[in-house]
Amino acid sequence: MEITLEKVDQVKERTGVSYAEAKYALEVSNGDVLEAIIYIEGTKGIKQDHIEDSPEKEKYETIDELKKWLKDLINKGNVTRIKVSKDGKELVDVPVNAGIAAGVIAVIIPPILAFVVIAAVVTQITIEITKADGSVEVVNKYISKAANDIKDAATDVAYMFKDKVSEVKNEKFKGNDNNNEKTKSDKNEQVDENVFTYTVNFEDED
Numbered sequence: 001m002e003i004t005l006e007k008v009d010q011v012k013e014r015t016g017v018s019y020a021e022a023k024y025a026l027e028v029s030n031g032d033v034l035e036a037i038i039y040i041e042g043t044k045g046i047k048q049d050h051i052e053d054s055p056e057k058e059k060y061e062t063i064d065e066l067k068k069w070l071k072d073l074i075n076k077g078n079v080t081r082i083k084v085s086k087d088g089k090e091l092v093d094v095p096v097n098a099g100i101a102a103g104v105i106a107v108i109i110p111p112i113l114a115f116v117v118i119a120a121v122v123t124q125i126t127i128e129i130t131k132a133d134g135s136v137e138v139v140n141k142y143i144s145k146a147a148n149d150i151k152d153a154a155t156d157v158a159y160m161f162k163d164k165v166s167e168v169k170n171e172k173f174k175g176n177d178n179n180n181e182k183t184k185s186d187k188n189e190q191v192d193e194n195v196f197t198y199t200v201n202f203e204d205e206d
Contacts, residue, residue: 001031015040018124020142060142063113067105073129074101081130084108086123112143 003026010033011022017040029035061069073079074096082104083093091111096104112125129137 003027003031007031007033007036011036011040018142063109063143066112066141066143067109070105070108071101074104078132079129080132082108083128083130084112085126085128091125 003023007026008019008022011017011025012019014037015022015025017025021040022036025036025039026033029039070082074082079096081093081095084091092108094104094107112123123143125141125143127139127141129139131137
C-alpha cells in the first residue's frame with residue numbers, strides 16, 4: 001500500500017510520534033494506518049537504530065553533537081543571534097558575541113534538555129540563526145538521547161550554567177561527597193524546572 005502524507009499525519013496525530021517515526025511504522029506495516037498505530041503502541045516508540053535503517057532517514061544528533069555544532073557555528077564569528085523553538089513555541093532567544101561560545105551554549109542547552117528528557121525517542125527543534133549581514137538561516141535539528149543519560153547531562157549543564165552565569169559556588173555539594181560514589185562529583189543537584197529564565201552578561205566572558 002502507498003505511504004502518503006495524509007497517512008503519516010493520521011498516525012502522527014493518533015500516537016503523538018514524530019513524522020519520521022510515523023513513516024517508519026507505516027513502512028513496516030505495509031502502509032496500513034491501523035497496523036502502524038498498533039505497531040507504535042506495541043513497541044512504545046521506535047528505536048533509534050531502526051529508524052536509521054530507513055533509506056530516507058533524518059539526521060539524528062546527541063546533545064554532545066548539538067553542543068559541538070553550536071560551538072563551531074558561534075566560533076565562525078558571523079552569527080549575531082540564535083533563537084531556538086519547538087512546535088512554534090520559543091524556548092530561548094540569545095544574542096551572540098564573538099568568543100563567548102561556552103556562555104551561549106550554557107543558556108541554550110537546558111531548555112532543550114527539558115524536552116529531550118520526556119521525549120519517547122527524539123525531539124525536533126527549530127534553530128533560527130541571525131547572521132551579521134541580517135540574513136536568517138533556519139535549521140531543523142532532531143535530538144536523540146537515552147533518558148537515563150539525559151539526567152546526567154542535565155545535571156552537568158545546570159552546574160555549568162550556575163558557574164558561568166551566576167559565578168556562585170554552592171557549598172552544599174561538598175557535604176554530599178561522602179554519601180555518593182559517582183564518577184561525576186559535585187554535580188548531584190537535580191534539575192526540576194522545565195521553564196528557564198536567564199539574564200546573561202556577556203561582557204566578562206573570554
